[in-house]
Amino acid sequence: MVTLTQEEKDLLVALLISTDVAKELVISEINDIEVGEKELETRTYQKLIELYDKIS
Numbered sequence: 001m002v003t004l005t006q007e008e009k010d011l012l013v014a015l016l017i018s019t020d021v022a023k024e025l026v027i028s029e030i031n032d033i034e035v036g037e038k039e040l041e042t043r044t045y046q047k048l049i050e051l052y053d054k055i056s
Helices: 006-018 021-034 042-055
Strands: none
Touching: 006 021, 021 042
16 A cells, blocks of 8 residues: 555546546446446445536
């Protein structure tokens, strides 16, 4: 696991969001859950849906 400072984390998140990479990752996770490729708790799925709404 990589250890990042809070500043590095903030920069990485900003970059992912500004290039729509974050949106694509979230969409991919949601799709994997919906087609049964991944199993996550219902709450995690709901949080991913909420996150997608925020970054869309």
